Amino acid sequence: MITRGVLSLPSLAPLKALWEARKFAEVIAYIDVNCASETAEVIAHLKKVESDAKNEIASANLDATNTSAQKQAGALLGTMDLFAQMEVNKQKEKEKQEAKRAARKAKEDAEQKAKGDEGEEVYEYEDEESAEGDVE
Numbered sequence: 001m002i003t004r005g006v007l008s009l010p011s012l013a014p015l016k017a018l019w020e021a022r023k024f025a026e027v028i029a030y031i032d033v034n035c036a037s038e039t040a041e042v043i044a045h046l047k048k049v050e051s052d053a054k055n056e057i058a059s060a061n062l063d064a065t066n067t068s069a070q071k072q073a074g075a076l077l078g079t080m081d082l083f084a085q086m087e088v089n090k091q092k093e094k095e096k097q098e099a100k101r102a103a104r105k106a107k108e109d110a111e112q113k114a115k116g117d118e119g120e121e122v123y124e125y126e127d128e129e130s131a132e133g134d135v136e
Contacts (some may be wrong), residue, residue: 014030
């Protein structure tokens with residue numbers, strides 16, 4: 001019988017006496033009769049202990065693998081976030097540069113219109129008929 005992982009075997013005194021008397025057949029018979037059920041319990045207990053140990057090792061390996069995979073995934077996501085932020089920053093800078101170019105071009109165009117072609121003042125009209133009357 002097994003209680004809390006400790007084996008409880010029948011008294012070994014009769015077995016010892018048979019052994020010392022060199023009555024090996026009786027020793028074997030005594031073991032067969034008195035220890036068979038305990039032996040089966042011991043074997044079952046050892047198999048359970050072995051199974052539990054294997055499960056704990058497998059669980060520990062799985063936990064270690066999961067932890068490693070989680071760390072790798074976290075690092076990958078962090079890197080992806082960094083690259084995404086860099087792309088956003090590049091796009092914003094590009095838009096800013098385009099806006100500056102457009103403002104510069106608009107300013108140059110406005111200055112050019114103000115000067116006119118050969119120093120003449122340029123007038124803009126909403127319709128063509130008004131423009132035709134002012135041409136000299």
